[in-house]
Amino acid sequence: MFQRYAMNPEPVLTQAIWNAIETHPTSKVPLPVLQRAAAAVDNTGAASVGWRSRVLTAIEHLAADGHVTLPKTRIDSSGNPPLPLYVTRPTAPRAPRSRTPPPVWHADLAWAAALFDQGQLTQADQRLLTAINSWLSKRRDVSVPLRERSLEIFGDEKLLETRITGPLFAPGRLTLDLLQTYLCWPPVERLDCGPGDWIMVENYTTYHSLAQRARQLGFDGQIIWGSGNGVTTRLAALAAEPARPPRLYYFGDIDAGGFRIARSAAARAETLNMPKLTAAQGLYTLTHTHGAPRADTNSRNPDQTVLAWAREWLAEPLASAVAELLATRQRIVQETVGTELLATTTVAEWF
Incomplete structure (x- = not known):
């Protein structure tokens, strides 16, 4: 003392x-x-x-x-x-947290009221359903595209796209009819040669050349233009169709941006309950073997999460070679695998 x-x-x-x-x-x-x-x-x-x-x-x-x-x-x-x-110094006592009163649920969301009372809704679920609950009384019996409805309800035109494949959307729960909306995706450009594997291609020129070669070789699946950053909407459009491929492959640029797109596509395919998105290992290997590395002016610093993901997604020895390339901020574009190089390949060499 x-x-x-x-x-x-x-x-x-x-x-x-x-x-x-x-x-x-x-x-x-x-x-x-x-x-x-x-x-x-x-x-x-x-x-x-x-x-x-x-x-x-x-x-x-x-x-x-x-x-x-x-x-x-x-x-x-x-x-x-x-x-x-x-x-x-004594800390100021915290004000007691006031409990937010439960919303008065619309009759069409009686199932949500039960889940709310049972504590089975996450905070994100509650925010989603509360916004929809407020909107339901304002319905005007006009059906509009999904993004327009999402913007009206949430102020975020893409939010509903991320939730329509989740557990809140099901018969007897949320439906497109309840929200007076419908799916509206850009048309998917593709070569459909049969029920076999699908290959999604990042850039249009490579898609065009690969589709030509696929037709010549009697490929029995689909060659699909992924449309760069638009690949997630292309996947959503494909997921709305009943057909599913045995395997789903992706082929893009060997650079940070290309693998960032591939990672987004892989995550989107998973949420859409589509087959796991796998690297077209053979096509990536052709790109790395025949392409000339050049500085990636679009990447200031290597994104370590993208590097780690790409290394895990690709198989060795390509994975290590690509990781080293990305770490030095270099890139090889997929257009390396052009018409003349593809003419020397078989379908089996693409995977």
């Missing part, structure tokens, strides 16, 4: 110490902060007899008034009297 000294607190000194305590970024304020604050109002005091007693008196006065608490054992005994190594 600290020895109490029979001194009257000095208002100016005490206030200076309190100001330092009150403005300190943490509630635990170390002794040097208090000493500097005290010295700022009496710069000769630190060298005078009784200085530590004056500082201690101010600190104890603040403690007596409930402004700070003192440690029981952490003491600076380098001088007389001992001083606390720190003081603690």
Whole structure:
């Protein structure tokens, strides 16, 4: 414990110490902060007899008034009297969190009311359903495309696209008819040669050349233009059809942007319950083997998450070679695999 000294607190000194305590970024304020604050109002005091007693008196006065608490054992005994190594500023009590009252659910969302009462809705589910609940009474019996409806309800034209394949959308729950909307995707450009595997291709020129060669070789699946960053909408359009391929492949540029698109496509295919998106290993290998690396001016710094994903997605030894290329901010475009190079290949060499 600290020895109490029979001194009257000095208002100016005490206030200076309190100001330092009150403005300190943490509630635990170390002794040097208090000493500097005290010295700022009496710069000769630190060298005078009784200085530590004056500082201690101010600190104890603040403690007596409930402004700070003192440690029981952490003491600076380098001088007389001992001083606390720190003081603690009481934290302001948190206001009790008010419970948001449950919404008055629309009759068409009675199932949501039951899930809400049972605590089975996530926060994201609650926000989605609450917005829809507010909108349902405003329906105008006009069916509009999905993105237009999503914008009207949520202020985000793409939100519904991310949820329509989830558990809240099902007969007896949310449906497109309930929301008076319908799917509206860009047309998918493709070569349909039969029920076999699908290959999605990032860029149009390579799609065109690959489709030509596929037709010549009697390929029995589909060659599909992924349309760059538009690949997720192409996948959504394909998922709306009843057909599913035995396997789903993807072929894009060997660069950070190309693998970022591929990763988005893989995630989208999974949410759409489509086959796992697999790298067209043979086509990527042809690109790496025959292409000339050049600086990737669109990538300032290698995206480590993309690097890690690409390395896992590709098979060795290509995975390591591509990771090294991306790490040095280089790229090889898929147009490397053009008409003349494809003329030397068979379908089996694409995978």
